[in-house]
Amino acid sequence: MPGLLKIIGIVGMVFFLVACGIKGGSQSPLRFKQITPAMEMEMKKLIQEGCDREYEYFDRDIALLYSLIPGGGQWYTGETRKAWIYLMSFPLIVPYIVSFQDAQNSVDYYNFRYTAHFCKSKLKVTQKMQEPDDQKKKSRKRKKKAAAAR
Numbered sequence: 001m002p003g004l005l006k007i008i009g010i011v012g013m014v015f016f017l018v019a020c021g022i023k024g025g026s027q028s029p030l031r032f033k034q035i036t037p038a039m040e041m042e043m044k045k046l047i048q049e050g051c052d053r054e055y056e057y058f059d060r061d062i063a064l065l066y067s068l069i070p071g072g073g074q075w076y077t078g079e080t081r082k083a084w085i086y087l088m089s090f091p092l093i094v095p096y097i098v099s100f101q102d103a104q105n106s107v108d109y110y111n112f113r114y115t116a117h118f119c120k121s122k123l124k125v126t127q128k129m130q131e132p133d134d135q136k137k138k139s140r141k142r143k144k145k146a147a148a149a150r
Contacts, residue, residue: 032102033109043116051119057111063103070096073103077110 043051058077066072070090071083082102089095 033106035109035112039112039116043112046116046119046123049119049123051115051122053115055111055115055118057114058107060104060107063107064100067100067103071099073099074106077103077106079106 063073063076066076071086074080074083074086086095086099086102090099
């Protein structure tokens with residue numbers, strides 16, 4: 001009986017602890033999506049230029065619900081390769097638990113990127129709409145100068 005307990009203990013440790021190394025390095029497909037300081041600086045600049053609203057492309061609650069299925073939160077955010085890895089390794093329990101946090105991080109990351117992209121687009125459109133007014137003013141000044149020169 002003690003031999004059986006040792007075997008179960010060893011198998012259990014291998015079963016649960018093998019998943020600790022599954023995260024990998026910086027090139028790993030399982031790397032967490034994170035909002036970088038450069039992205040934060042870019043967003044501060046956009047806020048100063050008039051971007052005042054956060055846009056939610058993905059919903060955190062839906063990602064959490066999908067995460068009940070191993071890899072579901074990753075499928076929700078479009079990270080299918082990562083989803084397959086989490087699905088295949090869910091018996092190791094650690095990746096299953098990690099996938100919950102990873103789905104939340106991915107949602108925050110993609111929402112942040114989408115907001116920045118939307119604000120940049122909005123600011124470009126606003127600048128283009130303001131340019132014709134400036135050009136009209138310049139052409140009026142030219143006409144006045146031409147009339148004064150005659």
